[in-house]
Each structure stands twice: as C-alpha cells, then as structure tokens.
Amino acid sequence: MRQTWEAGAIMKDDEIRELGRAKLSDGTLLNQIPVIASDAIPGAPTRILLEGGGPFPDPCTVCNSRPTQVRYPPSLTFHDRCHAIWQDEVLKSRHLSN
Numbered sequence: 001m002r003q004t005w006e007a008g009a010i011m012k013d014d015e016i017r018e019l020g021r022a023k024l025s026d027g028t029l030l031n032q033i034p035v036i037a038s039d040a041i042p043g044a045p046t047r048i049l050l051e052g053g054g055p056f057p058d059p060c061t062v063c064n065s066r067p068t069q070v071r072y073p074p075s076l077t078f079h080d081r082c083h084a085i086w087q088d089e090v091l092k093s094r095h096l097s098n
C-alpha cells in the first residue's frame with residue numbers, strides 16, 4: 001500500500017473545503033480557532049497548545065488521511081493545507097453571521 005504524505009496528492013482544495021464545511025456544521029470541527037497558549041499573554045482565556053512540525057500519526061480531522069503536521073491536543077489534527085482551509089472557513093462563517 002502506497003503511503004500518502006500529503007492530502008494534496010489525492011484531494012483537491014475544493015474537496016477538502018467541502019469536508020471542512022460539513023464537519024464545521026456537524027460539530028466535528030470547532031467553529032473558532034483555538035487561542036494559542038503563550039506565556040506572553042497572561043490570563044489568555046483558552047490554553048490550547050498548537051503543536052507544529054509533525055509528522056504526527058493521528059489522522060487529519062478534515063480529510064482522515066495521515067500523517068499530519070499540525071495538532072491541537074487532545075483531538076484536532078491537520079495537514080498544513082487542511083489547517084489553512086479550516087481557518088479560512090471559520091473566518092468566512094464568522095463574517096457571514098455578522
């Protein structure tokens with residue numbers, strides 16, 4: 001079985017975007033971007049640590065392939081590209097609801 005290192009090898013941006021939208025609406029994905037923990041911001045409301053620089057063995061929350069490069073413990077993992085698309089969709093949905 002061939003190993004897929006990048007979702008980009010098999011999926012188009014539009015397909016990833018559709019999956020991301022579906023998972024935003026069913027609650028699998030957060031509809032806000034977690035606040036990245038930083039000692040430079042005392043009292044930051046949400047301490048979710050972004051871990052970069054995988055590969056991590058966890059499947060991507062958006063497209064389910066692995067390995068992944070970005071992780072918000074305990075349960076959200078992404079490819080770099082899926083991560084960027086998710087953030088883009090979160091910002092868009094906010095804009096629409098305002």
Ligand SMILES: [Zn+2]
Nearest residue numbers: 060063079082
């Ligand atoms: Zn992915």
